[in-house]
Amino acid sequence: MAASAGTLPGVSYIMPVLNEVMYVESAIRTVLDQDYAGEKQVILAYGPSTDGTTELIQRLSDADRRITLVANPAADIPVGLNLAIRASAHPIIVRVDAHSELEPGYTARAIDTLQRTGAANVGGVMLARGKTPFQAAAARGYNSKFGLGGARYHGGQVEGEAESAYLGVFRREVLEQVGLFDESLRRGEDWELNLRIRAAGHTVWFDPALKVTYWPRESWTKLSRQFLATGIWRGELVRRYKGRNPWRFFVPPLLVLSIVFSAVLLALQFSPVINGWWTIIASVFYLGPISYVLLVLWLAFIGDRSDNWRDRWFFIVVLPTMHLSWGTGFMIGLLRGARDTVDTSRTEI
Numbered sequence: 001m002a003a004s005a006g007t008l009p010g011v012s013y014i015m016p017v018l019n020e021v022m023y024v025e026s027a028i029r030t031v032l033d034q035d036y037a038g039e040k041q042v043i044l045a046y047g048p049s050t051d052g053t054t055e056l057i058q059r060l061s062d063a064d065r066r067i068t069l070v071a072n073p074a075a076d077i078p079v080g081l082n083l084a085i086r087a088s089a090h091p092i093i094v095r096v097d098a099h100s101e102l103e104p105g106y107t108a109r110a111i112d113t114l115q116r117t118g119a120a121n122v123g124g125v126m127l128a129r130g131k132t133p134f135q136a137a138a139a140r141g142y143n144s145k146f147g148l149g150g151a152r153y154h155g156g157q158v159e160g161e162a163e164s165a166y167l168g169v170f171r172r173e174v175l176e177q178v179g180l181f182d183e184s185l186r187r188g189e190d191w192e193l194n195l196r197i198r199a200a201g202h203t204v205w206f207d208p209a210l211k212v213t214y215w216p217r218e219s220w221t222k223l224s225r226q227f228l229a230t231g232i233w234r235g236e237l238v239r240r241y242k243g244r245n246p247w248r249f250f251v252p253p254l255l256v257l258s259i260v261f262s263a264v265l266l267a268l269q270f271s272p273v274i275n276g277w278w279t280i281i282a283s284v285f286y287l288g289p290i291s292y293v294l295l296v297l298w299l300a301f302i303g304d305r306s307d308n309w310r311d312r313w314f315f316i317v318v319l320p321t322m323h324l325s326w327g328t329g330f331m332i333g334l335l336r337g338a339r340d341t342v343d344t345s346r347t348e349i
Helices: 024-032 053-063 077-087 106-117 133-143 172-178 189-199 220-240 247-269 277-301 309-336
Strands: 011-017 040-046 067-071 092-095 100-102 121-128 166-171 204-214
Touching: 011 024, 011 077, 024 040, 024 053, 024 100, 040 053, 040 077, 053 067, 067 077, 077 189, 092 106, 092 172, 106 121, 106 166, 106 204, 121 133, 133 309, 166 172, 166 189, 166 204, 172 189, 189 204, 220 247, 220 309, 247 277, 247 309, 277 309
Parallel strands: 011 040, 011 092, 040 067, 121 204
Antiparallel strands: 092 166, 100 204, 121 166
């Protein structure tokens, strides 16, 4: 027998919002249209947008009492998430991104999985999609196991315990127990929160039946700024949590270092002043960048079955942008810390 609305836990969806006029209404609609009979509320923590987002969400809130607005003048994501959690009323907290869209059965399935597994947080698969050729190429990078390092939520098929979760469906009491999101972080706050949840003895669970559409950044400048900031904050997290970071975090910075070293070596080999037999032996370091270029070309032209050649050429630009921006940022964050780094892909139109 199906559970009645009275026996189902209420759900609070929390969403940080800043300059999302193109996406936020669709994101909210997929939340309110969830096939879930329990009580629902949407808490939007809105920053100082300059693209009409604030006016849009105010109209949506005026038209639907289930939508609540809380101001987040600092515009930092963890601060906004905590403001939204504190303003919420229900025992289940669902994080939603303004660039995301939930499938209709997402909430019901997630709560069932929480109850079935006893987990504190449940997440599923991020399915990146694109509306333009560039965004579609970025989405392909997100979805590729070579794009963002093979985390389970980028295409995993096997249900089970996980290191982290995309977005997340949380038990409120666990969030309160571990102290909510760390407001000193501006990126990587999900991974850090899940680290504390697991350290407190709780389980983070991956369920591939949960799928969320994600819309990547729409331009090269926004994508590169986003990945640079993300890399910087990941480097900061490595500084804070030495030894608890997966090996995949170190692959992009190693790629950047190999490219820099190869460029210096090439200059030395053509220099009439500094040269020698050692530069010939050192040529083995060219194998890293050459292998990477061959991998990108293979993924673009052989591994992809698409007949759209324009998309393939975009992918050749997008994938290295993601890796090199992230890797460069990681080294900056590792060497000097994140300091006051902001993801300007959100703040600049």
